[in-house]
Amino acid sequence: MAHFIDRRLNSKGKSTINRQRFLRRYKQQIKKAVSDAVGQRSVTDLESGEQVSIPTRDISEPVFHTGKGGQREAVHPGNDQFVTGDRIDRPPQGQGGPGDGEASNQGEGQDDFVFSISKDEYLDLLFDDLALPNLQKNQFDKVIDYETYRAGYQTDGVPSNLDIVRSLKGSVSRRIALTGKDKRRLRELEEELRALKADKHENTLAILELESEINALKAKIAKVPFIDTFDLRFKNYDKRPVPTSKAVMFCLMDVSGSMDQTTKDMAKRFYILLYLFLTRTYENVEVVYIRHHTQAKEVDEHEFFYSQETGGTIVSSALRLMDEIVAQRYRDANWNIYAAQASDGDNWADDSPFCKDLLLNSLLPVTRYFAYIEITERQHQSLWREYQTVEAATDNFVCKHVQSVSDIYPVFRELFARSEQTAQSGG
Amino acid sequence: MAASTASDIKRLSDGPDWTFDLLGEYEHHIDRIAKNFRLDIYPNQIEVITAEQMMDAYASIGMPLNYSHWSFGKKFIQTEQQYRRGQMGLAYEIVINSNPCIAYLMEENTMTMQALVMAHACYGHNSFFKGNYLFKTWTDADSIIDYLVFAKNYIAKCEQKHGEKDVEDILDSCHALMNFGVDRYKRPQKISLQEERNRQKQREKYLQSQVNELWRTVPDNKSRATPQLVRFPSEPQENLLYFIEKNAPLLEPWQRELVRIVRKVSQYFYPQKQTQVMNEGWACFWHYHILTQLYDEGLVSDRFMMEFLHSHTSVVMQPEYNSPHYSGINPYALGFNMFMDIKRVCQNPTEEDRYYLPSIAGQDWLDTVHFAMQNFKDESFISQFLSPKLIRDFKLFAVEDDERNPFIRVSAIHDEPGYQAIKEKLSAQYNLSNNEPNIQVYNVDVRGDRTLTLRYVPQNGIPLAASKDEVMRHLHRLWKFDVRLEQQSADGEIEIIAKCGNKTRGA
Numbered sequence: 047m048a049h050f051i052d053r054r055l056n057s058k059g060k061s062t063i064n065r066q067r068f069l070r071r072y073k074q075q076i077k078k079a080v081s082d083a084v085g086q087r088s089v090t091d092l093e094s095g096e097q098v099s100i101p102t103r104d105i106s107e108p109v110f111h112t113g114k115g116g117q118r119e120a121v122h123p124g125n126d127q128f129v130t131g132d133r134i135d136r137p138p139q140g141q142g143g144p145g146d147g148e149a150s151n152q153g154e155g156q157d158d159f160v161f162s163i164s165k166d167e168y169l170d171l172l173f174d175d176l177a178l179p180n181l182q183k184n185q186f187d188k189v190i191d192y193e194t195y196r197a198g199y200q201t202d203g204v205p206s207n208l209d210i211v212r213s214l215k216g217s218v219s220r221r222i223a224l225t226g227k228d229k230r231r232l233r234e235l236e237e238e239l240r241a242l243k244a245d246k247h248e249n250t251l252a253i254l255e256l257e258s259e260i261n262a263l264k265a266k267i268a269k270v271p272f273i274d275t276f277d278l279r280f281k282n283y284d285k286r287p288v289p290t291s292k293a294v295m296f297c298l299m300d301v302s303g304s305m306d307q308t309t310k311d312m313a314k315r316f317y318i319l320l321y322l323f324l325t326r327t328y329e330n331v332e333v334v335y336i337r338h339h340t341q342a343k344e345v346d347e348h349e350f351f352y353s354q355e356t357g358g359t360i361v362s363s364a365l366r367l368m369d370e371i372v373a374q375r376y377r378d379a380n381w382n383i384y385a386a387q388a389s390d391g392d393n394w395a396d397d398s399p400f401c402k403d404l405l406l407n408s409l410l411p412v413t414r415y416f417a418y419i420e421i422t423e424r425q426h427q428s429l430w431r432e433y434q435t436v437e438a439a440t441d442n443f444v445c446k447h448v449q450s451v452s453d454i455y456p457v458f459r460e461l462f463a464r465s466e467q468t469a470q471s472g473g
Numbered sequence: 474m475a476a477s478t479a480s481d482i483k484r485l486s487d488g489p490d491w492t493f494d495l496l497g498e499y500e501h502h503i504d505r506i507a508k509n510f511r512l513d514i515y516p517n518q519i520e521v522i523t524a525e526q527m528m529d530a531y532a533s534i535g536m537p538l539n540y541s542h543w544s545f546g547k548k549f550i551q552t553e554q555q556y557r558r559g560q561m562g563l564a565y566e567i568v569i570n571s572n573p574c575i576a577y578l579m580e581e582n583t584m585t586m587q588a589l590v591m592a593h594a595c596y597g598h599n600s601f602f603k604g605n606y607l608f609k610t611w612t613d614a615d616s617i618i619d620y621l622v623f624a625k626n627y628i629a630k631c632e633q634k635h636g637e638k639d640v641e642d643i644l645d646s647c648h649a650l651m652n653f654g655v656d657r658y659k660r661p662q663k664i665s666l667q668e669e670r671n672r673q674k675q676r677e678k679y680l681q682s683q684v685n686e687l688w689r690t691v692p693d694n695k696s697r698a699t700p701q702l703v704r705f706p707s708e709p710q711e712n713l714l715y716f717i718e719k720n721a722p723l724l725e726p727w728q729r730e731l732v733r734i735v736r737k738v739s740q741y742f743y744p745q746k747q748t749q750v751m752n753e754g755w756a757c758f759w760h761y762h763i764l765t766q767l768y769d770e771g772l773v774s775d776r777f778m779m780e781f782l783h784s785h786t787s788v789v790m791q792p793e794y795n796s797p798h799y800s801g802i803n804p805y806a807l808g809f810n811m812f813m814d815i816k817r818v819c820q821n822p823t824e825e826d827r828y829y830l831p832s833i834a835g836q837d838w839l840d841t842v843h844f845a846m847q848n849f850k851d852e853s854f855i856s857q858f859l860s861p862k863l864i865r866d867f868k869l870f871a872v873e874d875d876e877r878n879p880f881i882r883v884s885a886i887h888d889e890p891g892y893q894a895i896k897e898k899l900s901a902q903y904n905l906s907n908n909e910p911n912i913q914v915y916n917v918d919v920r921g922d923r924t925l926t927l928r929y930v931p932q933n934g935i936p937l938a939a940s941k942d943e944v945m946r947h948l949h950r951l952w953k954f955d956v957r958l959e960q961q962s963a964d965g966e967i968e969i970i971a972k973c974g975n976k977t978r979g980a
Contacts, residue, residue: 048500048517048595049573050493053526054580060529064546067641071543107544108649108943112910116935117875121899123802124793125870125886132883134872161550 069167075100076163080171081455096168099158173323176462192285203280216277224270232263293328293414294376295321298364298387302339303356305390309421313388314351315454316419320386323462328382334371338364344371359392361429365404372412383413391420391427398428405436410443417461418445485767487777488584493521499588503596506766511839512600512759515574515614519595522577527567528552530577534742535567537575538621540628540734542644568594570602570745572614585780588773592763597756604847605751607744617741623669624734631727643728646947647714647735652909654714654736655743677726680719688722688923709913709928713948714739716914722923723953732951747850747905754808755846757789761809791867802899807867811854814863815842829861829892851903859899861892871898876934910937915959923954929970930961941971949973 069076079098163171199212239256242249297317299310324331335350336342342363345353368385376383393401410416418433420426426447433445446457485498500519507514522530532549533539565586569575576594578587602608632640647654710716714736718729745752764781767773791806792798815833818826819841822834833841845858864887871894873884885894901907915928925948929937941958949956955974959967 048497048504048519048591050496050500051518051520052493053520053522053577056522056526058523058525058529060526061532061546061549063541064532064543065549066546067541067543067637068546068550071641105547106940107645108940108947109652110650110910110912110941110944111938112908112935113938114936115876116931117873117877117933118935119871119873119884119898119901121802121869121871121895121902122794122799123791123867123869124795124799125868126793126795128870128883128886130883130886130888130891133880134883135880159547159551161554 069163072100072105073171075104077171077174080163080168097160097162099160102159105159169322169326172319173326173462176323176459192287194283194285197282197284199279200282201278201280203282207280207283209279209281212279213273213277216279217273220274220277221270221272225267228263228267232260232267235260235263292330292332292380293324293382293384294332294334295324296368296371296383296385297333297335297350298368298385298389299335299337299350300339300359300361300364300389300392301337301353301355302359302392304359304392309390310351312421312448312451312454313419315451316388316448316458317386319455319458320384320417323458324384334368336364336367336371338367342367358394359389360397361389361393362397362400362404365401365409369404369408372409385409385413385416387416387418389418389420389429390422391424391430393427393429395428398432401429402432402436405433405443406439410436410440413442416443418443419448419457420445421448423449483772484774485772486584487774487780491582491584491587495584496587496591499584500591500595502767502770502772503588503592503763506763507592507596507600507759510759510762511843512596513603514596514599515572515603517595517599518573518575519591520575520577521580523580524556527564527577527579528556530567531564535569536621537569537618538625540621540625540644541632542648543641544645544648566590566594568598569617570598570608570612570614570741571617574599574602574614575618583780585777586784588767588777589760589764589781589784592760593756596763597759598752600759601748601752601755601846604843605744605748605850606848607747607850611744612741620669620737624738627673627730627734631731635727640731642950643731644735646950647732649944649947650713650717650951651735651739653912654712654739656712656715656740657906673730677730680729681726684720684722684724688919705917705919706914709915711913712736713912713914713927717948717951720917721952724951728951744850747852747903750804750808750811750851750903751846751849751854752808753805754810754812755842757785757805757809758812758842761785761813793868802902810863810866811858812842812845814860815845815858817862818860823862825861830858833858852900852905855903856896856900859896861887864892864895869895869899871895907932910935912958924957924974925952925954926957926959928959928961928967931963934963936960937970942973945971945973949975 076098079100080096083096083098199209235256239253239260242253242256295317299305299313301310321331321333333347335345335347337345337350337353337355338359338361339355339357340360340363344367364387372383405416420430430445430447433443436443437445444461446461448454448457485502486495488495496519500517528549530537531552532545534545534548539545565579565582567577574595576591576599578590582590602612602614608614628640628644706716706720714732717724718732718736721729721732724732764773764778768778789803789806789809791803792800816838818830818834819836819838822830827834845854849857868887870886871884871891873882875882885891885898887895911930911932912927913930914925916926918924918926927948931937937958937960945956945958953975956972957969958971960970961967
């Protein structure tokens, strides 16, 4: 006789550990595939994981097996035209025809091994070993928010917090505790009474006595109240401070005539990375796009990346707009403000010192981190030099130079590489 | 059956949804019919699982549990991807050669499919596992699950003790040589969990002492007088993993145990490789007979039968060589048709059958199929029972492919002169010794630099594939001294075709 077992509810993911081992073993290849894929995502696309493709030969498990060549025989079904002795020319590219019956099954194909990793795995790989600078030391010093959370039960409280199920449980157990013994006795007496009544002999006295005892017990049981204040349980709530989890990211970009689409694409990659990275620390990240030529304007994502403008360049206009927006919308101290500026380095020469002042005096004191990347193959100009003095003067401003698409991810990693100091304070 | 009137036949519900009660009822009838056909089985343990659990089972080579290794993760990812993209359906069942015999049914199956799967796996495969001589000799159904528990725990313990990386390296190398971890001639000893644990400690010590003896470097005056005459091993050894487990000079005791575990698992699966056609054929033969009988008894509806026949025919279909679906001979088709043909030859032999298959023509069919199931493997089964009629039905033809010729040649077809040749060639196609390269441990330079030499003897001039270099690196990881692979060509010439060594090592 067979024995049936329903295993459907057993824990799934028996292979999770093996899958993780696989991912860890091929981390290098997977990381490469991940960083290759960075450029193809929309800035705010966070929902999806990533398709990862690594070369099959890298993950093959070698065994001794026979190769091509030599003499082989193979038997095939469905002969429709051949007689003994027929000769069939080989197809031009090696063995392709019916003679290929014993081809190896060891996966010598050149197809890549493609599989998906989840969003979390993707981000883990992408930002492996990176950390937000300056985060630890300021995160808790401006705690404003409190969150209410459930903290068990109490015996007193307002009626709206009454937990009915819990209270009734108390009621039931109290009644059992108080009446259990009597009920048992009652059952015994009733049993006796039935026995007496069934008896053929006269037992009137004994019956009467029993009945009065039964009635007394019943009355006693009935006196135990259905619900008592003792049973009542109220939900208890408490408050605790929460670290702020709001962040805003300012994307500043020069859209003057000198910035072409490729330069913008490079900047976009940088923004994507920063955005993804921030979402790992903060629950919700708002993005503000500011583009500028001689004037700055707040725009939406599409316009930011794809509309073309011409004209000169005044970088301070964007910084000033950012300052205004911060003052209007992100004054609140629990906003964590990050900014990324991308430019080809062009600026009206007289404007650059002004930018420096704006940064040092108004923006950097309220920003967590300000990153400037200059995408150019030419000589650095006044803006770069001014910014370098800013970088030297403060610790939440960096400027980096990017020449090609392939520089973006390395530069990003360089910016956020977990330094000795942050690693220690993070521990 | 004839006695039962229409009124006392209670037709079983044909679903399409199944319930556990219904499964039980079907199983009851299947069991009754199977017993009538004298199918001797291990007790069944039937487990219903989801698609995801099925993929887990795939990944751990069909076993209910296995040690952790990245390659199983890779297998899982592969299966999952293919399944998600719809490139592959999952099997309806997996059955494990254990006692009790564990069979997995997929939750998604309809009632008909569950009945089919129970008849196929829990009675077909199960009785094959219990009856076939190879399984009897090579595997121990009582202890395999216990052994896997032991292996999993042991390996997990090693990982804690010696680090995942080290354990993984050894396992990788063992997996590379897994196909050469099989004794083809010796009968393996039975193992049980308790024994295994008790013996494991002793073995560690004993093995190490044996190895130390072999590699003793204290000069022995007597043997010095006649240097280099000792050959080790005295005869070539085909079981590479066994040889390494017993003789590798520098392996730690726990590493030897890992080698042993991989070797044991490999050995356990060895019979399955040799009986694919028979095993599947036998299972199909019986699900066909059992379900047909259910129908004859009026227990199942026409609808049930139509669904069953639909799946059955697609399972035992053999695409022709020029069909886009063709990927070699379908073991289900060949096996099923061969067993059906044996039954036919027993019941209605023709003159031709009496000539070609005199030993079974006209015999009792049930006796004969049981005899065939018990005493053969694919290779011998085909050479014994493939009838000319079946060769004609399949329109089999043999193709000779010699790399020295610019063409391939049809060497035999399904005609009178070709029957014998086709039979031999098809049989050879299932001969594992033809399919797996013949590589043996040939020599160890015991008194010299401890080089291990393997010898490959090609068959029909078929060379080893390029992966050999990679495998030699794995071998070197286990042996830890130079390893060499030489090839002995037909004219006796020896040529070194791969080697791997650590030249910087001072020893």
